[in-house]
Amino acid sequence: xxxxxxxxxxxxxxxxxxxxxxxxxxxxxxxxxxxxxxxxxxxxxxxxxxxxxxxxxxxxxxxxxxxxxxxxxxxxxxxxxxxxxxxxxxxxxxxxxxxxxxxxxxxxxxxxxxxxxxxxxxxxxxxxxxxxxxxxxxxxxxxxxxxxxxxxxxxxxxxxxxxxxxxxxxxxxxxxxxxxxxxxxxxxxxxxxxxxxxxxxxxxxxxxxxxxxxxxxxxxxxxxxxxxxxxxxxxxxxxxxxxxxxxxxxxxxxxxxxxxxxxxxxxxx
Amino acid sequence: xxxxxxxxxxxxxxxxxxxxxxxxxxxxxxxxxxxxxxxxxxxxxxxxxxxxxxxxxxxxxxxxxxxxxxxxxxxxxxxxxxxxxxxxxxxxxxxxxxxxxxxxxxxxxxxxxxxxxxxxxxxxxxxxxxxxxxxxxxxxxxxxxxxxxxxxxxxxxxxxxxxxxxxxxxxxxxxxxxxxxxxxxxxxxxxxxxxxxxxxxxxxxxxxxxxxxxxxxxxxxxxxxxxxxxxxxxxxxxxxxxxxxxxxxxxxxxx
Amino acid sequence: xxxxxxxxxxxxxxxxxxxxxxxxxxxxxxxxxxxxxxxxxxxxxxxxxxxxxxxxxxxxxxxxxxxxxxxxxxxxxxxxxxxxxxxxxxxxxxxxxxxxxxxxxxxxxxxxxxxxxxxxxxxxxxxxxxxxxxxxxxxxxxxxxxxxxxxxxxxxxxxxxxxxxxxxxxxxxxxxxxxxxxxxxxxxxxxxxxxxxxxxxxxxxxxxxxxxxxxxxxxxxxxxxxxxxxxxxxxxxxxxxxxxxxxxxxxxxxxxxxxxxxxxxxxxxxxxxxxxxxxxxxxxxxxxxxxxxxxxxxxxxxxxxxxxxxxxxxxxxxxxxxxxxxxxxxxxxxxxxxxx
Numbered sequence: 030x031x032x033x034x035x036x037x038x039x040x041x042x043x044x045x046x047x048x049x050x051x052x053x054x055x056x057x058x059x060x061x062x063x064x065x066x067x068x069x070x071x072x073x074x075x076x077x078x079x080x081x082x083x084x085x086x087x088x089x090x091x092x093x094x095x096x097x098x099x100x101x102x103x104x105x106x107x108x109x110x111x112x113x114x115x116x117x118x119x120x121x122x123x124x125x126x127x128x129x130x131x132x133x134x135x136x137x138x139x140x141x142x143x144x145x146x147x148x149x150x151x152x153x154x155x156x157x158x159x160x161x162x163x164x165x166x167x168x169x170x171x172x173x174x175x176x177x178x179x180x181x182x183x184x185x186x187x188x189x190x191x192x193x194x195x196x197x198x199x200x201x202x203x204x205x206x207x208x209x210x211x212x213x214x215x216x217x218x219x220x221x222x223x224x225x226x227x228x229x230x231x232x233x234x235x236x237x238x239x240x241x242x243x244x245x246x247x248x249x250x251x252x253x254x255x256x257x258x259x260x261x262x263x264x265x266x267x268x269x270x271x272x273x274x275x276x277x278x279x280x281x282x283x284x285x286x287x288x289x290x291x292x293x294x295x296x297x298x
Numbered sequence: 299x300x301x302x303x304x305x306x307x308x309x310x311x312x313x314x315x316x317x318x319x320x321x322x323x324x325x326x327x328x329x330x331x332x333x334x335x336x337x338x339x340x341x342x343x344x345x346x347x348x349x350x351x352x353x354x355x356x357x358x359x360x361x362x363x364x365x366x367x368x369x370x371x372x373x374x375x376x377x378x379x380x381x382x383x384x385x386x387x388x389x390x391x392x393x394x395x396x397x398x399x400x401x402x403x404x405x406x407x408x409x410x411x412x413x414x415x416x417x418x419x420x421x422x423x424x425x426x427x428x429x430x431x432x433x434x435x436x437x438x439x440x441x442x443x444x445x446x447x448x449x450x451x452x453x454x455x456x457x458x459x460x461x462x463x464x465x466x467x468x469x470x471x472x473x474x475x476x477x478x479x480x481x482x483x484x485x486x487x488x489x490x491x492x493x494x495x496x497x498x499x500x501x502x503x504x505x506x507x508x509x510x511x512x513x514x515x516x517x518x519x520x521x522x523x524x525x526x527x528x529x530x531x532x533x534x535x536x537x538x539x540x541x542x543x544x545x546x547x548x549x550x551x552x553x
Numbered sequence: 554x555x556x557x558x559x560x561x562x563x564x565x566x567x568x569x570x571x572x573x574x575x576x577x578x579x580x581x582x583x584x585x586x587x588x589x590x591x592x593x594x595x596x597x598x599x600x601x602x603x604x605x606x607x608x609x610x611x612x613x614x615x616x617x618x619x620x621x622x623x624x625x626x627x628x629x630x631x632x633x634x635x636x637x638x639x640x641x642x643x644x645x646x647x648x649x650x651x652x653x654x655x656x657x658x659x660x661x662x663x664x665x666x667x668x669x670x671x672x673x674x675x676x677x678x679x680x681x682x683x684x685x686x687x688x689x690x691x692x693x694x695x696x697x698x699x700x701x702x703x704x705x706x707x708x709x710x711x712x713x714x715x716x717x718x719x720x721x722x723x724x725x726x727x728x729x730x731x732x733x734x735x736x737x738x739x740x741x742x743x744x745x746x747x748x749x750x751x752x753x754x755x756x757x758x759x760x761x762x763x764x765x766x767x768x769x770x771x772x773x774x775x776x777x778x779x780x781x782x783x784x785x786x787x788x789x790x791x792x793x794x795x796x797x798x799x800x801x802x803x804x805x806x807x808x809x810x811x812x813x814x815x816x817x818x819x820x821x822x823x824x825x826x827x828x829x830x831x832x833x834x835x836x837x838x839x840x841x842x843x844x845x846x847x848x849x850x851x852x853x854x855x856x857x858x859x860x861x862x863x864x865x866x867x868x869x870x871x872x873x874x875x876x877x878x879x880x881x882x883x884x885x886x887x888x889x890x891x892x893x
Contacts, residue, residue: 081635081656158736166726166742201379204347205369205393205444215392219383246733247698247726247742254727261628261703262648262876263635263656296383296424 084265092266093273106274109240109252112168113278116175116243117236124180124232125225128187132221133213138188145184153178154242161246171243178239179232186228187221194220223297226290233282237275252278299361299370299447299480300324301346306355307505308341314505315341319355321499321508323448326478328518330491333501334539334546339484340452342506346482347371347450363447368397372446376453378433380425386436387412387421390443411439414473431462435469442473449481455490464523467493475519488535492528493521500538503546510538587618588793593630593642594621596833598751598849599666599778600643604832605825606804615796626730628703634659634783641782641797646867646886648705648876650781654886655878660787661864662891663780663798663857665805666749668769672813672852675768675777676753677715682741684763691766695721697744700734703727705876707777708734710867711747713874715771738762749777751849776863777851787888798857798891805853812850822847859892 066086072078073085096102131138131145153174160177164170194217202212244253252274259267301323308316315338323329323346331339344350346357348371363370380389390408399407412418415435425433434454441449455463467490473479485491491498498512514521514531521528592607594600603621606612612619624630627644634642635658643665644650653659668674679688688694694715701708704727716723726743728734731752737743739761747768757764768775780801787794810817811825826843834842854860861883868886871877883889 081653081658158733161733161737161742162740166737197375197377197379198381200349201373201375204349204371204373205440207393207396211396215395216381219381222383245727245729247728247737249725249727257727257729258704262705263632263652264648264877294383296426 080265084269089266089269089273093270096270105250105252105255108248108250109244110278112171112175112243112251113233113236113240115168116172116239117179117233119172120176120179120236121183121229121232123176124183125187127180128184128225129191129213129218129221131184131188132191133217141184142188145181149181149185153239154245157242157246166247170246171248174243175236175239179236182232182235183225183228186231187225190221190224190228191217193224223290223294226286226294230283230286233286234279237279237282240275299359299363301448301480301482302358302360303346304356304358306342306345306352306357308338308345308350309353316345316352317505317507319506319508321511323480323482325361325480327496328474328479328481328483328494330483330485330495330498331501332485332488332491332498332535332539333506334503334543335486336546337501337503337542338506339486339501342501343373343450343452343482343484346448347373349373364445367445367447369393369444370447372441372444372449374434374437374441374449374451374454376456378425378430378437378457380433380436380440382425385422385424386417386428386439389425389436390440393440393444407443411442414442414476415439415469429462430458431466434458434466438470438473447480449479449483451481451483453485454483456485456487463487463490470494471518471521488532488539491535492532494518498531498535500535503542509542587613587616588796589618589620590640590793590797591622591638592619592797593624593633593639593644594832595624595627595630595644596835597749598829598833598846599749599851599853601808601825601829601833601850602665602801602805602853603643604804604829605807606800608828608831609804609807611800611803612797615800617793617796617800626702628706631659631781634781637783637785640786641780641794643778643780645707645778646710646776646864647703647707648871651868651871651877651881651886654784655881657784659781660784661779661781661859661887662787662794663801664776664778664854664859664892665780665857666777667852667854667860668772668775668777669813669852670769670773672850673750673767673848674775674851675711675747675749676757676764677745677747677766677768678738678753678756678762679745679765680738680741680743681761681763683744684765688744689763689765691715691745691771692719692721694719694723694745697723698726699723700728700737700743700746701725702729702731702734705871705874708747710870711768711772711775712745713870715747715766715768718771749849749851751845754848755845772863772866774860774863776854776860776867779859779864780857784888787891794891802856805857806855808850808853809855812847813852857892859887861887861889861892 069078069083070086073080073083127141131141156177157170157174160170160173164173198216198220199212202216207215240251241253241256244251245257248254252271256268256271256275259265259271303319303321306316306319307314319342321329331342333339341350345352381392384392387408390411391404394404394407408421409418412421415438417432417435417439420428420432425436428436438454455466458466471494483494492514495514496518498514500509500512501507502509512531512535514528516525516527592603594603607619607621622633622639624633627647628649630639630642630644631647631650631653633639635653635656646661650659654661677691679694683697688697699712701712703709704725709725712723712725723745726737728737728743734743734746735752735756738746738756753764756762780798782794808825811821815822826846827839829846830839830842834845864887865883868881868883872879872881
């Protein structure tokens with residue numbers, strides 16, 4: 030220390046390491062919502078946004094309350110949620126099953142990956158009339174549409190997740206002479222779980238998107254039918270209520286998956 | 299149970315990685331394999347354990363493994379290979395679950411190997427909560443749980459810092475002293491080799507051939523850090539390997 | 554609501570100014586440049602009045618330079634009028650149209666297609682499966698499914714009125730598009746539907762569906778389609794609007810004379826079919842298209858007259874079904890200065 034010449038001019042070393050580190054600012058998201066809705070409310074009330082362009086947010090809220098109080102909310106929501114649950118369960122479980130088979134067996138991989146790639150980009154809505162012929166106009170065709178729509182993204186996410194399972198863990202299982210089934214059940218599946226769950230986020234969002242399409246044909250009740258009806262009646266308040274319900278469904282699904290991830294993937298670093 | 303390697307050679311495509319390896323691994327001894335990087339040490343270990351088939355030659359088990367050996371040839375890996383979604387005891391029970399043991403026996407084995415590796419209080423801990431040294435202890439406990447006839451250790455201490463390495467070497471020595479086990483121990487660290495090996499096999503650069511087998515006569519328990527005889531042995535090994543290592547280093551640049 | 558009232562007052566003011574302006578413009582000599590307008594249309598025989606007015610130069614005579622914009626369904630056409638991409642259009646009275654009128658975006662200014670007891674009008678259809686189960690008349694439809702494109706469409710109205718009259722209940726299935734309805738009816742996915750004769754008759758001819766009644770028996774003098782424009786055009790561009798209605802009426806008269814009343818003779822009828830064929834069933838040869846066009850000929854209101862009683866009835870039904878707001882009155886929907 031004594032070797033330092035303290036008589037020469039000195040200054041603190043300048044800090045230049047700030048920024049580029051995401052920080053948690055939860056309230057900002059809420060604030061953006063509030064400001065945006067407040068702006069629309071003001072605009073529609075004062076008149077610089079015409080009632081043909083956007084509905085008054087408080088009217089939308091009042092419409093929602095009406096829907097709630099009249100009991101129609103549940104009449105629309107229950108069949109929709111039923112369709113989501115049944116359709117997505119079929120699509121996701123088949124998707125995970127096929128995805129795992131693709132991940133495990135080279136022959137199935139070679140045979141199915143081109144097929145999955147071919148059906149992934151098909152707009153499932155285009156197939157709706159066909160599904161009506163195949164499965165009838167009632168619930169089955171709606172389940173089928175949602176199942177089909179969630180199937181392909183789940184397959185792709187699942188075999189990707191299986192491919193990404195640490196090979197050294199599988200090697201370890203073999204070195205301890207674990208049976209094939211044990212390796213799949215105890216090493217491959219849990220190892221693929223993070224990838225499968227993040228794929229599930231996308232698949233279920235697609236299921237919600239497809240709900241509207243599924244309810245285009247022959248649905249009297251359902252959130253999708255409600256939105257379509259509002260659209261054809263040019264009833265913007267109801268349209269926005271319906272859209273908001275779908276958004277809330279999306280947020281809820283994402284929260285549930287978040288909770289499942291916390292439960293199942295607590296081991297993650 | 300002894301192991302014998304008879305003129306074992308191995309190719310990856312056109313590339314010959316091992317050539318004419320003849321080696322005996324006698325019961326109750328630790329055989330260290332050292333050599334420059336890329337000489338085929340790890341490949342040799344995979345051949346010994348049956349994870350790969352040798353292109354030429356054969357690997358023989360002489361005698362039968364003890365009746366209570368669940369998995370006669372058992373590996374310990376450099377990267378531990380622990381399942382992150384299972385606790386320490388869960389990782390150990392994994393390798394016992396397929397063998398239809400009564401659950402009381404399983405609990406007993408787990409408690410025993412955890413005690414032997416001084417992990418009893420970490421039974422419920424998950425890998426993410428454990429340091430590198432602790433993780434490798436869990437992996438060693440897992441290997442001991444199946445009562446192996448031969449432990450195949452693939453650079454088990456290479457991922458650890460030098461202090462942890464010293465501690466774990468002491469642990470391995472005391473494990474062996476209490477109950478001698480047979481092991482093939484692959485390492486690139488010559489200090490580990492002279493501390494743990496009853497005999498040390500020096501491989502040449504690729505294709506790996508046996509250059510020399512060095513026997514270390516000092517009993518394992520008496521090998522202290524800084525022992526002059528060990529220092530001499532280590533220096534001898536280094537002299538054997540230096541030119542090979544240099545050549546291997548240059549060779550890698552051409553690949 | 555406050556918004557709407559203030560808007561209407563402004564509209565009133567503007568229309569007064571507009572009237573003055575119109576008085577001035579009418580003085581401009583006829584050789585002035587034609588007014589360019591966009592007319593929305595579906596490729597249906599029921600839109601023939603516009604096609605005739607265009608082909609025979611009635612629009613040109615009125616100083617209108619018309620460009621057709623073709624749509625697949627009535628609903629987007631109403632929205633296109635509200636967004637001012639289309640100036641005039643003909644469509645059924647639907648919940649969407651009433652809502653747009655309620656928002657001050659659209660206004661009905663005349664009548665088009667009309668159910669006339671003397672003329673073959675819209676038909677009630679059942680699927681072959683339902684027919685075989687014994688549904689041979691509308692009264693037997695109790696508890697059956699009735700197809701519609703969307704809630705609040707004219708099909709919804711017709712089905713509901715049939716159910717009212719017969720004292721039965723129907724379950725309504727929205728299928729979005731006419732094509733989807735036809736598919737569902739043919740495959741027996743839905744039991745019943747009602748549609749204009751030029752679609753109903755060929756379907757029944759194929760044996761896949763059966764005609765079991767006439768809409769006219771349930772909704773007499775039903776004003777099926779109306780002429781509408783944006784509220785702005787109705788209030789402020791009276792000259793163009795009147796000119797459009799005059800030309801449209803002339804087209805309607807020709808059409809009625811040639812194909813509905815058949816007073817103009819066979820030659821005129823054939824000529825009319827040929828004219829309409831330029832726009833409708835263009836993908837079929839003339840021989841195949843002609844019967845469909847002739848079958849589809851329903852009366853188009855002379856002078857674009859509007860049956861106010863029918864419009865009132867439709868509006869009341871939409872309100873009762875809560876498909877449109879209660880505050881809507883006939884004046885919100887119709888600009889009566891054109892129709893009286």
